Amino acid sequence: MLTWRFIDSGYNGGPENMALDEALLQSFDPRQSPPVLRLYGWSPPALSLGRFQNAGEILDLERCRAAGVSVVRRITGGGVIFHADELTYSMVCSPHHLPVFHSIKDSFRVLTGFLLQFYRNLGLDAAYAVDSKAHGEKLGERTPFCFAGKETFDILIKNRKIGGNAQRRMKQVIFQHGSIPLISRVEDGIQFLREHPSGIHERVTSLFEEDIPPDSEILKTKLKDAFRTNLSVELVDEPLTGVEQERVTRLTGEKYLSDSWNVCGEGV
Numbered sequence: 696m697l698t699w700r701f702i703d704s705g706y707n708g709g710p711e712n713m714a715l716d717e718a719l720l721q722s723f724d725p726r727q728s729p730p731v732l733r734l735y736g737w738s739p740p741a742l743s744l745g746r747f748q749n750a751g752e753i754l755d756l757e758r759c760r761a762a763g764v765s766v767v768r769r770i771t772g773g774g775v776i777f778h779a780d781e782l783t784y785s786m787v788c789s790p791h792h793l794p795v796f797h798s799i800k801d802s803f804r805v806l807t808g809f810l811l812q813f814y815r816n817l818g819l820d821a822a823y824a825v826d827s828k829a830h831g832e833k834l835g836e837r838t839p840f841c842f843a844g845k846e847t848f849d850i851l852i853k854n855r856k857i858g859g860n861a862q863r864r865m866k867q868v869i870f871q872h873g874s875i876p877l878i879s880r881v882e883d884g885i886q887f888l889r890e891h892p893s894g895i896h897e898r899v900t901s902l903f904e905e906d907i908p909p910d911s912e913i914l915k916t917k918l919k920d921a922f923r924t925n926l927s928v929e930l931v932d933e934p935l936t937g938v939e940q941e942r943v944t945r946l947t948g949e950k951y952l953s954d955s956w957n958v959c960g961e962g963v
Contacts, residue, residue, distance in 0.1 A: 697792060699922075701930040702733040703915065709741030709767040709778065710951035711943065715935075716785045716872060717770055717950075718942035723787045725867040730788035732922060732930065734915055740779035740880070741765045742887060745772045745861070750958045752889065759887050768957045769872075771861035774838050776874060777884020780901075781858075782911055782918065785872035794926070799864065803848040806871050807860055810850055813875075813921035814857070817907050824849045824856070838892070855900040875918070876901035877909035 704715060712735055719731055742759065744750055746769055753775055759766055786806065796802045804823070814821035824845040849856055860873030879901035885891045903909050919930055935943070955961040 696927060696929055698729060698929045698931055699788075699792075699926075700729045700731045700933045701919070702731065702933065702935065704733060704735045704935075706736040706738035708739060709737065709743060709765045710947050712737060712741075712783070713743065713767045713769060714943045714946035714951045716870070717946055718935075718939050719785070719787050720770070720863070720865075720868070720870045721942055722936070722939050723868055725789040728787075730792040731786060732919075733785045734918065735783050735785075736911065737778040737781065737783065739763070739765075740777065740883075741767055742884065743776050743778060744768045744957070745774055746770060746863075747772055747960070748775060750960070754887055755889055756958065762887070764887065766957050767951055768960060769861065770870070771863045771872065773859065773861040775884075775888070776859065777880055777887070778874065779880040779883065780876065780878040780909065781880075782875040782877060782914055783872065784875070784918070785870070787868065787870050789867050790869065793869075799862075800847060802869065803846070803860065803862065803871075806862070806869070807848050807850065807873070809918070809922040809925040810858070810860075810873070810875070812925045813918050814850060814852065816917060816921055817902070817905075819852050819905055819907070821850050821852050821857070823847070824851050827851050827854060852900055852905055855898060857900050857902075857905075875914070877911060877914070878903040 719733065742754065742764055744766065750756065750766060754766060793805055796805045811821055811823065825847045845856055849859065858874045858876055860871060863870040879899060881895055881899050885895060923930060950956045
């Protein structure tokens with residue numbers, strides 16, 4: 696049985712969370728590193744932009760600054776997300792650490808299977824968007840706000856999207872992270888957009904809205920159980936190494952606290 700390294704990094708601000716994700720990716724050697732699962736939260740709340748988004752076109756940056764909400768740019772694509780009252784995961788692995796998949800799109804099915812099982816274990820009627828989409832509904836349309844659109848392997852509950860996932864591929868390395876909303880803060884988040892998507896609250900949901908108590912510690916345990924079972928692996932707690940922590944510190948200061956990356960996207 697394959698062993699995955701597990702890291703619970705608790706609650707951090709946006710810059711440190713994104714720096715930690717990238718530090719784990721930079722430190723991963725596909726030839727010898729064990730695969731990694733990390734769980735974390737956001738405090739204070741933050742907005743994260745997709746890797747290729749234009750911050751000024753999508754966000755009211757003055758409003759973000761006035762509200763004290765930090766803006767960070769992810770190393771993955773997709774739309775902007777407002778992170779608050781959520782459980783977030785990230786993972787770093789190689790294809791040989793996973794069950795066989797046949798395409799990049801299919802890898803999303805493999806790497807979100809534990810989420811589908813997690814929601815179903817909570818008693819929720821969860822399904823992939825591709826398996827439950829309404830007649831004539833289009834999947835995969837690009838939207839500035841992550842939760843406004845649906846991808847093939849997004850997870851729906853009663854046809855309402857819950858959370859979102861994004862992936863980054865490098866040579867023999869897969870990085871993926873995603874959000875599990877404990878309480879919906881979508882209405883709070885769209886206030887920082889230049890254009891507000893209409894009816895968004897009708898198209899998304901959260902665990903609280905599905906009558907699941909938003910107890911993050913209990914939910915972490917259930918998420919880990921679903922991960923172990925779905926991928927048939929073991930999880931072993933292992934803190935950050937000294938090298939990883941040094942990279943977190945450097946990336947936080949040089950990149951994720953910098954407008955040149957977060958706003959302008961320099962280095963994309």
